Amino acid sequence: MPETPTPRLGLRRPLNDGSELVNVQTDLNQNADKLDLAAGFQIVTSTTRPGTPFSGKAIAESDTSYRTYFSNGTGPASGSWVEIPNSSGTFGSTLKLAASAQLTIGADVNLYRSAANTLKTDDTVIVGGDLKLVNGTTTFRNGLSAATTVANTTTETNLATITAPANDPAVGAVYKLTAWGRISTTGTPTFTLRTKVGSTVISTLYSAATGSGLANAPWTAELELAIPVIGAGGTFAPVSRTSNNIAASGTTASVILVPAAGTIANDTTTSTTWAISGQWGTASASNTVTCQGFTAVRLA
Incomplete structure (x- = not known):
């Protein structure tokens, strides 16, 4: 009777007392097959x-673009697989980082992924809790975006957006969208500044005639949502804020609005886009609102 097989690969070990003949098939060839199979990563499918x-x-x-795993040896075997990040799968x-660990990025990186607006190498991200990297459709951004100008139109236009991909929101998460820029007018046209979810208005921060002949009057707007x-x-619980010189150049007005219902229905199993939008009542090339920058952040 052979000795106990090796503990990891189960290789056959004949008795070392001369009482057992070596069998080429079981003692050599089958052992060689097991060694060959165990060399490097074994290629399998997810099933x-x-x-x-x-x-x-x-x-x-x-079948999963070569996701890689190792077994931690616990039972059952189906629950023992620990995923190893790689550049293929x-x-x-x-993926969690220890409290003292850092995420160092050597090239442009998208956290909330956007073709145009990405986190640059000289930007800084400070995280007090878990950092969730999301392959979404809008930006996690620190700094200026490409300027967006709305002029010569009465069509409502999004100045800044943040999109939560399907199933991204978690209980206690907070999304924050902040935009800022300048507004110029001829005469006193009506201008409307809103926060929105999809096409539904969350809050109307300003909807009235502007000051007369504004020239690069500043504005800021913010949308913050708790889940x-x-x-x-x-559901989400939003608050909208603005501080601006829209009513009259040099005169600052501040508004904070919370919807009367307190919370708004939000199916988190589908993607949701929240926005800050601007709309002119009169189309004129001289009526311009420019978003010079924005930040879009998911916390917790």
Whole structure:
């Protein structure tokens, strides 16, 4: 009777007392097959992972763009796989940094992904809790965006947006969108500044005639949303703010608005876009509102 097989690969070990003949097939060839299979990462699919992996067993899945895993040796085997990030497969697990650790980026990186607005190498991100990197459609940005100007039109236009991808919101999360810029007019046209979810108005921060002949009068607007409930029946609790010289150049007005209902329905299983928009009552090339920059941030 042979000795106990090796603990990791289960290689056959004949007795070392001369009482057992070496069998080429079981003692040599089958052992060689097991060694060959264990060399490097074993290529499997997501449904053909090894059923009895040893602790430290490494695999790569050919049907998930080669996501890589190792087994931590716990049972059941299906729950023992720990994902290893790589540049081929899409990382599908939660990645956490220790409180003292840093995320160092050596090139332009999108956190909330946008083709035009990205976090630059000289920007700084300070995180007090878990940092969730999201492959969304708008920006997590620190600094100026490309200037957006709305003129010679009465069409409502988004000046800044933040999009939460489907299933991104978590209970207690807060999204914050802040925009700033200048406004110029001829005469006293009507101007409307709103915060919105999709096409639905959250708050109207300003909707009246502007000051006469404004020239680069400053404005800022902010939308902040807390997420108390997620899922198809989810909600968000918003507050909208503005500080501006729209009514009269040099005269600052500040407004803070919370919807009367307190919360607004929000299906978090689909993507949601929140925006700060501007709209002229009269189309004129001399009536211009420019968003010179914005920040779009997800906290917690």
